[in-house]
Amino acid sequence: MKFKSIPGAKDILPAESHRWQHVEQTFRELSHRYNFREIRTPVFEQTELFARGIGELTDIVGKEMYTFRDRSDNSLTLKPEMTAAVVRAYLQHNLEQQQPVTKMYYLAPMFRQERPQKGRLRQFHQFGLEIIGSPHPEADAEIIVMTAEYYSLLGITNVELKINSVGCQECRPAYKDKLKEFLSPHLTELSQDSQRRFDANPLRILDSKDERDSRLTADAPLQKDHLCTECSDHFSRLQEILTETRVLYTVDGRIVRGLDYYTKTAFEFISSALGSQDALSGGGRYDLLAKELGGSNVPAVGVAGGIERLLLVLDAENLFTGNEVAPVVYLAAADNESRTWLYGVTQMLRKSGIPSDTDLMNRSLKAQMREASRQNVRFTIIAGSDERNRNEVVLKDMESGDQSPVAVDKIVDIINQKQSEN
Numbered sequence: 001m002k003f004k005s006i007p008g009a010k011d012i013l014p015a016e017s018h019r020w021q022h023v024e025q026t027f028r029e030l031s032h033r034y035n036f037r038e039i040r041t042p043v044f045e046q047t048e049l050f051a052r053g054i055g056e057l058t059d060i061v062g063k064e065m066y067t068f069r070d071r072s073d074n075s076l077t078l079k080p081e082m083t084a085a086v087v088r089a090y091l092q093h094n095l096e097q098q099q100p101v102t103k104m105y106y107l108a109p110m111f112r113q114e115r116p117q118k119g120r121l122r123q124f125h126q127f128g129l130e131i132i133g134s135p136h137p138e139a140d141a142e143i144i145v146m147t148a149e150y151y152s153l154l155g156i157t158n159v160e161l162k163i164n165s166v167g168c169q170e171c172r173p174a175y176k177d178k179l180k181e182f183l184s185p186h187l188t189e190l191s192q193d194s195q196r197r198f199d200a201n202p203l204r205i206l207d208s209k210d211e212r213d214s215r216l217t218a219d220a221p222l223q224k225d226h227l228c229t230e231c232s233d234h235f236s237r238l239q240e241i242l243t244e245t246r247v248l249y250t251v252d253g254r255i256v257r258g259l260d261y262y263t264k265t266a267f268e269f270i271s272s273a274l275g276s277q278d279a280l281s282g283g284g285r286y287d288l289l290a291k292e293l294g295g296s297n298v299p300a301v302g303v304a305g306g307i308e309r310l311l312l313v314l315d316a317e318n319l320f321t322g323n324e325v326a327p328v329v330y331l332a333a334a335d336n337e338s339r340t341w342l343y344g345v346t347q348m349l350r351k352s353g354i355p356s357d358t359d360l361m362n363r364s365l366k367a368q369m370r371e372a373s374r375q376n377v378r379f380t381i382i383a384g385s386d387e388r389n390r391n392e393v394v395l396k397d398m399e400s401g402d403q404s405p406v407a408v409d410k411i412v413d414i415i416n417q418k419q420s421e422n
């Protein structure tokens with residue numbers, strides 16, 4: 001075969017899509033219970049939006065974006081994350097005029113040119129929540145509490161929540177200086193990546209996966225110990241709410257997130273079932289983003305989590321119990337003349353809400369019966385010319401093996417009744 005999908009961009013085939021539907025449906029229902037409404041934005045945006053909104057010096061903007069020029073020479077980028085696009089939409093459509101606090105959720109594909117490996121793809125999918133308009137720790141808590149409940153609803157217990165505060169424009173500059181002062185004697189011993197980050201984004205050195213970096217930063221000062229009063233109160237209040245709602249967490253001063261616009265709360269949910277790519281989701285407060293994108297000062301907080309990683313955890317922990325939804329009825333024609341008539345019966349069942357399938361291959365009755373078993377249906381309906389002449393079918397219950405003739409206008413009632421009995 002000549003064509004293959006791009007490495008790191010996976011097909012989700014029919015046999016696995018029910019697993020996706022399960023996690024997506026659970027997320028949608030939960031979002032509605034928390035009164036979040038869905039936002040969908042285009043797959044591509046002006047490159048400048050992400051360059052500004054994520055930060056030129058981040059890995060995403062520096063080396064991972066799928067950026068291209070269209071025929072009018074505009075620079076466009078496939079979205080590598082959703083927050084900048086959501087804030088762009090919020091500002092563009094003046095959503096703050098409709099309500100003081102806007103709560104939105106999304107489920108969408110993201111694109112980053114990373115080296116593909118387990119749990120790291122080039123097209124991956126995220127669920128996410130954003131609350132725009134509230135500066136208060138109650139909003140941060142709402143995001144974290146709902147994410148925790150989502151994992152719990154899916155049966156995942158082996159998940160750890162780590163929270164931190166990365167300060168604000170008031171307290172971060174002084175802290176950055178302290179951190180740099182601490183790191184500068186060791187600058188040449190740090191990893192290449194960390195050396196590059198030293199000037200512009202030294203906080204990122206703290207969450208480096210490089211062993212040397214971890215050793216050298218073991219005693220580094222942490223922002224959480226150098227917060228201004230406002231950030232410190234905010235962080236304490238968030239912890240009080242999490243404790244009150246019985247969401248377990250640990251404070252980890254090394255959760256810094258890769259993006260420049262984060263302020264105050266930063267958090268990650270991690271799972272030991274994931275190996276090296278252990279982040280199930282991450283988020284935080286991004287009070288500086290709207291201004292950066294040319295809007296007014298709008299406080300906001302959000303989370304984004306990978307769906308592929310979620311599915312990996314569900315698999316690793318054997319938590320996926322749902323089956324693919326099989327049709328309830330398979331209709332098999334005993335002869336060719338009955339096929340068209342039986343197709344009419346199939347349509348009647350479908351219109352009555354009973355998932356049904358029939359032969360599209362002109363197969364023999366025996367082959368159709370084999371197909372019915374393969375599809376694992378609850379009932380098979382068989383009809384030949386005798387049944388057709390009497391306007392009835394033979395209904396076979398595949399569980400008990402019983403079969404009996406049934407008048408066409410009684411089929412729906414009988415099937416519904418039998419199904420409600422189990």
Ligand code: AMP
Pocket residue numbers: 081112114119120121122124125126279280281282283304305306307308309
């Ligand atoms: P981020 O926007 O980088 O904070 O990512 C949020 C979440 O999206 C992570 O915790 C992962 O679960 C997921 N994620 C990020 N990048 C990838 C990727 N390349 N492949 C699969 N999932 C990813």
